Amino acid sequence: MTRRFVPCFPSAPVVIGLVLLVALAVRLGGQGAPNAPALSLISREARRAIPLIVSNEQEFIGLDELATTFQLAVREESGAVTVSYKGRTIVFSPDQTIASVAGRMISLPARPVRVGGRLAVPVDFISRAIAPVYDQRIELRRASHLLLVGDVRVPRVTIVPEPLPAGFRLTLDALPQTTSTVTRDGDQLNIRFDADAIDVAIPPVQPQPLIQAIRRVDGTTLAIDLGPRFASYRSTTQTVDAAMRLTLELLSPPTDTTAAAPVPGTAPPPGAPAAPASPIAPAAPSPSGELPTFGSPVTAIRTVTIDPGHGGTDIGAKGAGGLMEKSLTLTVARRVKASLEARLGLRVLLTREDDRDVPFDARTAVANNNKADLFISLHANAAFRPTASGASVLVAAFPEEGPARQSLAPQRVPVFGGGLRDIELVLWNQAQIRYVDQSWVFARTLEEHFQNRVPLDARPTDRVPLRVLASANMPAVVLEVGYLSNPEQEKQLAGNELQGALAQSIVDAVVVFRGYLTQTAGGER
Amino acid sequence: MIDWRRAAIVGGLSAAGLFFAWILFFALPRWVANAPNASATAPAPAAAAAEEPERKIKAHLFYVSEDGHGLTGVEREVAFGADPGAQARAILDAQIAAVDAPLLSAVPAGTKLRAVYVANGDAYVDLTSEVVTAHPGGSLNEQLTVQTLVSAVMINLPAIAAVQILVDGKEVDSLAGHVDLRQPLMRKPEWVQ
Numbered sequence: 226m227t228r229r230f231v232p233c234f235p236s237a238p239v240v241i242g243l244v245l246l247v248a249l250a251v252r253l254g255g256q257g258a259p260n261a262p263a264l265s266l267i268s269r270e271a272r273r274a275i276p277l278i279v280s281n282e283q284e285f286i287g288l289d290e291l292a293t294t295f296q297l298a299v300r301e302e303s304g305a306v307t308v309s310y311k312g313r314t315i316v317f318s319p320d321q322t323i324a325s326v327a328g329r330m331i332s333l334p335a336r337p338v339r340v341g342g343r344l345a346v347p348v349d350f351i352s353r354a355i356a357p358v359y360d361q362r363i364e365l366r367r368a369s370h371l372l373l374v375g376d377v378r379v380p381r382v383t384i385v386p387e388p389l390p391a392g393f394r395l396t397l398d399a400l401p402q403t404t405s406t407v408t409r410d411g412d413q414l415n416i417r418f419d420a421d422a423i424d425v426a427i428p429p430v431q432p433q434p435l436i437q438a439i440r441r442v443d444g445t446t447l448a449i450d451l452g453p454r455f456a457s458y459r460s461t462t463q464t465v466d467a468a469m470r471l472t473l474e475l476l477s478p479p480t481d482t483t484a485a486a487p488v489p490g491t492a493p494p495p496g497a498p499a500a501p502a503s504p505i506a507p508a509a510p511s512p513s514g515e516l517p518t519f520g521s522p523v524t525a526i527r528t529v530t531i532d533p534g535h536g537g538t539d540i541g542a543k544g545a546g547g548l549m550e551k552s553l554t555l556t557v558a559r560r561v562k563a564s565l566e567a568r569l570g571l572r573v574l575l576t577r578e579d580d581r582d583v584p585f586d587a588r589t590a591v592a593n594n595n596k597a598d599l600f601i602s603l604h605a606n607a608a609f610r611p612t613a614s615g616a617s618v619l620v621a622a623f624p625e626e627g628p629a630r631q632s633l634a635p636q637r638v639p640v641f642g643g644g645l646r647d648i649e650l651v652l653w654n655q656a657q658i659r660y661v662d663q664s665w666v667f668a669r670t671l672e673e674h675f676q677n678r679v680p681l682d683a684r685p686t687d688r689v690p691l692r693v694l695a696s697a698n699m700p701a702v703v704l705e706v707g708y709l710s711n712p713e714q715e716k717q718l719a720g721n722e723l724q725g726a727l728a729q730s731i732v733d734a735v736v737v738f739r740g741y742l743t744q745t746a747g748g749e750r
Numbered sequence: 751m752i753d754w755r756r757a758a759i760v761g762g763l764s765a766a767g768l769f770f771a772w773i774l775f776f777a778l779p780r781w782v783a784n785a786p787n788a789s790a791t792a793p794a795p796a797a798a799a800a801e802e803p804e805r806k807i808k809a810h811l812f813y814v815s816e817d818g819h820g821l822t823g824v825e826r827e828v829a830f831g832a833d834p835g836a837q838a839r840a841i842l843d844a845q846i847a848a849v850d851a852p853l854l855s856a857v858p859a860g861t862k863l864r865a866v867y868v869a870n871g872d873a874y875v876d877l878t879s880e881v882v883t884a885h886p887g888g889s890l891n892e893q894l895t896v897q898t899l900v901s902a903v904m905i906n907l908p909a910i911a912a913v914q915i916l917v918d919g920k921e922v923d924s925l926a927g928h929v930d931l932r933q934p935l936m937r938k939p940e941w942v943q
Contacts, residue, residue: 322940323820330817332940535927542887550887585923604928607888609854610818619889624912624933654932683819689893692923692930703928705889 266294267422268374275372278345283335285345295355306344313358319344326354332684352676366673368737369424378403380418382425383736384439385569393435393475395449400733402469407460414449414458415442416471426740435475465568525742526735528572529565530592532602532693533558537582542607544715551580553718554603557706560728568732589696599735600701602693605718607710614711615682616675618668619703621657621695622688656698663700667738671704674730679723680707805830809906811845812898812942814854820943821897824853834910838873838903839866845902856894858884864919868910872934873903876916882925889928896929897941904937912936
């Protein structure tokens, strides 16, 4: 008897299963890859990266990582997870989006997930659940993926590039106030901040005769690569609200022959620190004598519409002390308008300048008809329980949003004279659907800038079917500045300090959001 | 010469046809349409009511949670409704009724239920204007009011897909200037703690 050996080919289901297994292994293995998202932890004791897990477009962090980082005790029993820190507890269920933090309910943007047997929680768990029970300051900066623990100085640095008729200006605002030193090193200017690190969104700059690029050198230093026409610079510092502003003007050689003769040796030497307000340092005449040309930086936000909520017969909420929502929103709106105009040079429109009724659609019409790039509707909240407090940012939600978004896909229609053209048919009352993702980014940016400056609500960001935002044809949010139903917060909202912090935070968030828009969409809408 | 006999037969048949048509198209539909209503609205004999206790069902009603940021469900007995519309009405009547502390209702005091309609799987809840005029304002409060009504209907009547709130029989933009009420809304599970 002979035994025949035949090649054994796996059947199709086995092959598919193997492929899926390999894909899963690659995916799981890739979670720890160097290019995977990570949080940069900065504290006095340590600086390290904490890997993140992305699931359903949400960022999660392993609960075991958090336990190690913050010395937390984690216990899971009977379907509930208890996290303890020095006698204070956080309790949550893995299948719910709420948690009890020292007895107070907070919401999470997503349910916890299990990845490879590990329990992972949304990144916001750090700021919403751990920070309130921890005995050191914890600040989570989502946009820049920074996690600051303890007394570390990490100012937010915003950069606004701006061409001038005879130069190029960079305005750098460091918040909170942080001193900086400018030095020249060959073909670059270095700006070093006196801080533990800097949190900066560098706007793209088109290479041009005076400036080639802005880049980060290390944790506290920025470098400006100079162009061939650069001759000298002038730097000034001044205090603007809570920020320290460094204005850096890059100058080309004087082309006017009647200009004063250059004085050799007055330009700051390479490596030498500049005086806070140095005089113009002339340099050698232009070798070619050609006029400098300037490209315009990409600016994704030019016009902002601020909507003071309610007004006229609609007073909105009213505090026990008599402060009315309609009055507060108008006051804050005027303040934000002044700050945006003064600091960023933006065109800012208010939907009402005085105390009067304005229909919902008339409010968004002001923004749409003026081609605003951002719409912020200001409101003050009220709760049935007087203990509720803090600011929150709301983004529009739509019933059956998925199908509605698909229906907005361009449709090919015949045009007069023959041919076809793709057009987008946008329903007036669903115009916001196209922008909800960008609106959500702006909402989260506002939340980040409110941290440690403006008290935050237990549910600081949320999606709500909002009447006033439905027709906004640009990124748009409703900003609830605080609770008038809370007597203590009513006093704060009426005061100069909180109003100033709100205006400052909004301006900073607009700067960061502008950087996000230019980086993601090239500044085109 | 006129055939009187034939004319009488034709006339009789025509009259019978017209009578039959009247029965078919007017009398019968009217009788069919009125019969159930008549029976539904007819007062039940007092003796029968005394013998048969009112049927009840257990329903979940919703009130403001202790921290004010959500709703807490409470089980209560409410009257049995013969159809989804009647059942929704009984639940909402109980939901809107005034409650004693520590319960706190998110529906403004004085609000009354005018009607409830169920059509195409959606419920339409028609309230009196107090739900707007007596509302304390604030987007959180407004969401709690809306979610109270939506949750009361959708959790107790799972066949209802969405709920639209009407005021004085009309569609409204919102109750307090925030939540868009121009279309039926679905419940947000995270609001119920």
